[in-house]
Amino acid sequence: xxxxxxxxxxxxxxxxxxxxxxxxxxxxxxxxxxxxxxxxxxxxxxxxxxxxxxxxxxxxxxxxxxxxxxxxxxxxxxxxxxxxxxxxxxxxxxxxxxxxxxxxxxxxxxxxxxxxxxxxxxxxxxxxxxxxxxxxxxxxxxxxxxxxxxxxxxxxxxxxxxxxxxxxxxxxxxxxxxxxxxxx
Numbered sequence: 309x310x311x312x313x314x315x316x317x318x319x320x321x322x323x324x325x326x327x328x329x330x331x332x333x334x335x336x337x338x339x340x341x342x343x344x345x346x347x348x349x350x351x352x353x354x355x356x357x358x359x360x361x362x363x364x365x366x367x368x369x370x371x372x373x374x375x376x377x378x379x380x381x382x383x384x385x386x387x388x389x390x391x392x393x394x395x396x397x398x399x400x401x402x403x404x405x406x407x408x409x410x411x412x413x414x415x416x417x418x419x420x421x422x423x424x425x426x427x428x429x430x431x432x433x434x435x436x437x438x439x440x441x442x443x444x445x446x447x448x449x450x451x452x453x454x455x456x457x458x459x460x461x462x463x464x465x466x467x468x469x470x471x472x473x474x475x476x477x478x479x480x481x482x483x484x485x486x487x488x489x490x491x492x
Contacts, residue, residue: 348417352408356426364400368433372398376439385440386447398440401433402457409460422460423467431468431488434461 355361375381384391393399408430412419423430434457441454468488471477477486 345416345418348411349421352411352417352422353425355404356429361400361404364397365429365433367397368401368436372436372440382443385443388444388448388453398437402437402440402454405430405434405437405457405460406454407456409456409458409463412463413456413459419463420467423464423471427464427468427488428491430460430464431491434458 381395384396391399408417408422411417412422437457441458445451445453465488472486478484479486479490
């Protein structure tokens with residue numbers, strides 16, 4: 309065998325070893341990313357299950373529509389930089405939806421996992437918080453304000469529609485195909 313052939317075989321073997329090493333490194337990076345994403349997603353789940361968050365979400369679901377008729381309450385909402393968090397539990401929900409939406413958009417937590425776990429909280433809370441968001445966007449002249457929460461709502465709604473259609477989910481009362489608009 310010639311030295312040139314031996315060198316060529318050595319080069320090929322070196323290239324194979326490098327390719328296998330790169331593939332294994334990529335696999336490790338992928339697993340590390342998934343583990344990090346899982347940790348972040350579990351932390352989001354813990355916040356959605358936190359009693360203080362649940363109380364704030366219940367405020368949004370049951371009291372916020374009535375509070376929005378109170379001029380003093382609405383004036384506080386428009387003054388974004390001076391809001392009293394104790395008097396406005398809806399901010400806890402908005403801030404959390406903003407955070408989660410930003411994490412989902414940047415793929416730091418799993419969107420589908422969050423949607424499966426908290427679709428009701430996301431969709432119903434946002435629908436009731438939308439007037440608050442609109443007021444604050446106007447008051448601050450900032451169309452990006454609460455954009456992460458807006459993204460979370462839109463992507464969760466889209467996921468629910470697609471998942472329901474894919475699985476043939478039906479409204480348990482009417483038997484008709486289910487849509488997010490049917491949530492109460």
